[in-house]
Structures are given as structure tokens and as C-alpha cells.
Amino acid sequence: MNIRISGRLYDGVSATSTPVKAVCDGSGWLSIEDVDFGAITIADIQFSERVGTIPRTMQFPNGKMFECDDNDSIDRWLSQCGHQTSWQHRLERNGSFAVAALVALALVILVSVRWGIPQISNLIAARLPTEVDVMIANGTLEALDETIFERSKLSDLEQRPVLERFNQLAAYNHEVNFNLVFRGGGWIGPNAFALPNGTIIVTDELISLSKHEDELGSVLLHEMGHVVHRHSLRQVIRHSWLAMLSLLIVGDVSSAGTLVLALPSILVQSAYSQEFETEADDFALARMREHNLDPTHLANFLDRIERCAAFDGDAISECDGSATINRENATPQTSGWLRYLSTHPTNERRTARFRRPKD
Ligand SMILES: [Zn+2]
Incomplete structure (x- = not known):
């Protein structure tokens, strides 16, 4: 099944971009609608990691770059082609992990303030x-x-x-x-x-x-x-x-x-x-x-x-x-x-x- 993703295409030379639609098929090929672009296989594309809602990029071997805000569609295509989403994103979406990370961070701060700073202070005072x-x-x-x-x-x-x-x-x-x-x-x-x-x-x-x-x-x-x-x-x-x-x-x-x-x-x-x-x-x-x-x-x-x-x-x-x-x-x-x-x-x-x- 084809997935169409709206985004911007950069030519890799100038800072200007053109609004385009990327067409991604289930066998792992990507082409750009209405642009003489050819087809590129998913294995040759460098995907930026998904971090929150930050726009994501696909870097092509011909120097061009596709940028889009539709992170879900990129993940859907990757998953359809058997690629895993990044571990960072999986952790980010995991509520239990987020809570555990917050608790761990609070503990690190607590331990630093209670024992770390006094220990460092003693070392500094002695020297x-x-x-x-x-x-x-x-x-x-x-x-x-x-x-x-x-x-x-x-x-x-x-x-x-x-x-x-x-x-x-x-x-x-x-x-x-x-x-x-x-x-x-x-x-x-x-x-x-x-x-x-x-x-x-x-x-x-x-x-x-x-x-x-x-x-x-x-x-x-x-x-x-x-x-x-x-x-x-x-x-x-x-x-x-x-x-x-x-x-x-x-x-x-x-x-x-x-x-x-x-x-x-x-x-x-x-x-x-x-x-x-x-x-x-x-x-x-x-x-x-x-x-x-x-x-x-x-x-x-x-x-x-x-x-x-x-x-x-x-x-x-x-x-x-x-x-x-x-x-x-x-x-x-x-x-x-x-x-x-x-x-x-x-x-x-x-x-x-x-x-x-x-x-
Ligand atoms: Zn005293």
C-alpha cells in the first residue's frame, strides 16, 4: 500500500524548498510526485531520529533532502517495510519509562545535593x-x-x-x-x-x-x-x-x-x-x-x-x-x-x- 507524505524538498544546494508529496510503497521504494526524481530504495535513505514533534528529514544519496512534520507517516512506512522505529522514540512514547526516568533524575539530584556536594566541598576545602x-x-x-x-x-x-x-x-x-x-x-x-x-x-x-x-x-x-x-x-x-x-x-x-x-x-x-x-x-x-x-x-x-x-x-x-x-x-x-x-x-x-x- 502506498503512503503519501506531504513535505518540503531541498535541492541540497540552496536553502529554498519546494512543497512536494513523497510516495512510499510497501516494497520500500520512494518517489516524489510530479517531480523528475526517480525512485530511491529505503536502504539508501538516511532518516533523522524522531524527537518529539521536531520535523524529520530523509537524506537522499543524490544530495537532496526531504523534510516533513508528519512523523507518524514516516514511522508507518518504516514499519510497513520491516524497519524498527528508533529506540529513543520507543522510550519517549513509553509512559512508564518517562516516569522512571523522572524518578531516577530526582534521585540523582537528591544524592548529588545530599552527598555529592558535601563530598566535593570537603575535597576542595582540604586542597x-x-x-x-x-x-x-x-x-x-x-x-x-x-x-x-x-x-x-x-x-x-x-x-x-x-x-x-x-x-x-x-x-x-x-x-x-x-x-x-x-x-x-x-x-x-x-x-x-x-x-x-x-x-x-x-x-x-x-x-x-x-x-x-x-x-x-x-x-x-x-x-x-x-x-x-x-x-x-x-x-x-x-x-x-x-x-x-x-x-x-x-x-x-x-x-x-x-x-x-x-x-x-x-x-x-x-x-x-x-x-x-x-x-x-x-x-x-x-x-x-x-x-x-x-x-x-x-x-x-x-x-x-x-x-x-x-x-x-x-x-x-x-x-x-x-x-x-x-x-x-x-x-x-x-x-x-x-x-x-x-x-x-x-x-x-x-x-x-x-x-x-x-x-
Ligand atoms: Zn559550633
């Missing part, structure tokens, strides 16, 4: 040169100084014991050049941050909330854990990993500027993952044992930060840490005193670990 750490840390501290922090109100005399304790705790590690800086916390209140080059920022408000030198010491150890495990870098690279990938491939250190722009807001606004907090806690716990510090100090300190959440600004001096915890009214968004906990999420299990560190 970044020290000069990148320093550049990011300096840029981040500068940005935080301009936008949030104030000059520390603590005198040299008040800073000295904190600094001495910090240096004692940092002395064990010769690979990281730890450095403590003091700042007024501004609206962010009591907090501590670890920058990638080993600089740890502690706010006056956090120091004034501490009732025992080992409470502050335990928080500083926790922050050192963030530095040693390169958490700030890993976190920021997770947010800007494409830029970092190009840094690694092209080797252009100046593209680390992307991280300098991103890190201040990531440090202040978003919490580290539970995985990072646990790593920093593990580090702090191990060092506390080495230094014979009682781990309950960190639990007590975290509890006090939470209890004093209702006392904002200078009123912190009125907080003796015995107030009842009011989690409903003092939210991290409205209370500066809870910001340490919002950037270092605590929970009962975490503080319980420090109360029973051998568990």
Missing part, C-alpha cells in the same frame, strides 16, 4: 592553599567589623587572663596558628566565631556571661574544633562550590573573593550542620580530657546562655542564670542572647553528652 584561608579570614573579619562588631570594651587587664587561657589551650596544636580577637558583639550579642586561618572571635557579651574560666575555655575549644575540621570553609564552599571548583581547576586564587563575600553572612545567619557541631564537640571533649577540664562547664554555659535569653543588652548583668528557660517567648530571631544557640544549635542530648561524657 585550598593557606593563602586562601588567610584571604578569606581577613576579608570576613573586615566585613563583620564594618557591619556588626564594635570595638571591645574590655581593658587589656580584663582581656589578659582570657588570652592566657586561650594560648594554653591552643599550645598543643602546632599546625594551626590560633589567634584570639575580642569584639563587642553589637546586635549579635554573646557569640564566638572561628575563621579558616585559626582566628577565633569572641564577643565581650560571651565573656561577661561566663562564670568560670573553664566555661569560656570549653567554648574556645569547641571553636578550635571548627577551625581544625575546616568547618567554615567547608560550609561556605557548599554554598559556592561551583566557584570553588573553577578556582581549583583554573587555579585563579582571586576567585576566592566569592567566599569572602559569602562567609560573613553564613557565619552569622546560618547554623552549622549537626555533623559539624558534633565534630567540634568531639574535639572539645577530647581536649578537655587532656587539659583535665570538667566537661560539665560547657553544658552549664550553654544552659546559662539559654536562661539569660530574656535579658537583652546591658540587662545581662541582672541575669544570674537561675531564671526559668522560656523557649516560647525568647526566639533566636528576637533575642540577641539566643543567637549563640541559633548559630550553635544546642539540644538536650548535646548538653547531656557533656554532663555524661563517658556515654
Whole structure:
């Protein structure tokens, strides 16, 4: 049975086409109606693959080309002559396959985001040169100084014991050049941050909330854990990993500027993952044992930060840490005193670990 297919014939020389009808017979021969074209067997024709409703072409050995929108008729002729339709088209028409492909694609995206990007970020963080750490840390501290922090109100005399304790705790590690800086916390209140080059920022408000030198010491150890495990870098690279990938491939250190722009807001606004907090806690716990510090100090300190959440600004001096915890009214968004906990999420299990560190 003949199949007539309407389409356009190109002469293979110019871009102009002529509307024609191709006549295809059941024995596999094709001719063009009303055109001196001769007959061409199906075996000598190159068919373009069927993709959706995109017009399909038949390329002839004489250089001419037939193009048409009637994909069904071409498939019917191919099938009549015993030719299979393309596997792509068969898959495309298969609803179950389309659903399975969508599910597979969603899974690939999910796995990439959940495990792929963190893994790549860790690899990149481990390979970044020290000069990148320093550049990011300096840029981040500068940005935080301009936008949030104030000059520390603590005198040299008040800073000295904190600094001495910090240096004692940092002395064990010769690979990281730890450095403590003091700042007024501004609206962010009591907090501590670890920058990638080993600089740890502690706010006056956090120091004034501490009732025992080992409470502050335990928080500083926790922050050192963030530095040693390169958490700030890993976190920021997770947010800007494409830029970092190009840094690694092209080797252009100046593209680390992307991280300098991103890190201040990531440090202040978003919490580290539970995985990072646990790593920093593990580090702090191990060092506390080495230094014979009682781990309950960190639990007590975290509890006090939470209890004093209702006392904002200078009123912190009125907080003796015995107030009842009011989690409903003092939210991290409205209370500066809870910001340490919002950037270092605590929970009962975490503080319980420090109360029973051998568990
Ligand atoms: Zn932390």
C-alpha cells in the first residue's frame, strides 16, 4: 500500500524548498510526485531520529533532502517495510519509562545535593592553599567589623587572663596558628566565631556571661574544633562550590573573593550542620580530657546562655542564670542572647553528652 507524505524538498544546494508529496510503497521504494526524481530504495535513505514533534528529514544519496512534520507517516512506512522505529522514540512514547526516568533524575539530584556536594566541598576545602584561608579570614573579619562588631570594651587587664587561657589551650596544636580577637558583639550579642586561618572571635557579651574560666575555655575549644575540621570553609564552599571548583581547576586564587563575600553572612545567619557541631564537640571533649577540664562547664554555659535569653543588652548583668528557660517567648530571631544557640544549635542530648561524657 502506498503512503503519501506531504513535505518540503531541498535541492541540497540552496536553502529554498519546494512543497512536494513523497510516495512510499510497501516494497520500500520512494518517489516524489510530479517531480523528475526517480525512485530511491529505503536502504539508501538516511532518516533523522524522531524527537518529539521536531520535523524529520530523509537524506537522499543524490544530495537532496526531504523534510516533513508528519512523523507518524514516516514511522508507518518504516514499519510497513520491516524497519524498527528508533529506540529513543520507543522510550519517549513509553509512559512508564518517562516516569522512571523522572524518578531516577530526582534521585540523582537528591544524592548529588545530599552527598555529592558535601563530598566535593570537603575535597576542595582540604586542597585550598593557606593563602586562601588567610584571604578569606581577613576579608570576613573586615566585613563583620564594618557591619556588626564594635570595638571591645574590655581593658587589656580584663582581656589578659582570657588570652592566657586561650594560648594554653591552643599550645598543643602546632599546625594551626590560633589567634584570639575580642569584639563587642553589637546586635549579635554573646557569640564566638572561628575563621579558616585559626582566628577565633569572641564577643565581650560571651565573656561577661561566663562564670568560670573553664566555661569560656570549653567554648574556645569547641571553636578550635571548627577551625581544625575546616568547618567554615567547608560550609561556605557548599554554598559556592561551583566557584570553588573553577578556582581549583583554573587555579585563579582571586576567585576566592566569592567566599569572602559569602562567609560573613553564613557565619552569622546560618547554623552549622549537626555533623559539624558534633565534630567540634568531639574535639572539645577530647581536649578537655587532656587539659583535665570538667566537661560539665560547657553544658552549664550553654544552659546559662539559654536562661539569660530574656535579658537583652546591658540587662545581662541582672541575669544570674537561675531564671526559668522560656523557649516560647525568647526566639533566636528576637533575642540577641539566643543567637549563640541559633548559630550553635544546642539540644538536650548535646548538653547531656557533656554532663555524661563517658556515654
Ligand atoms: Zn559550633
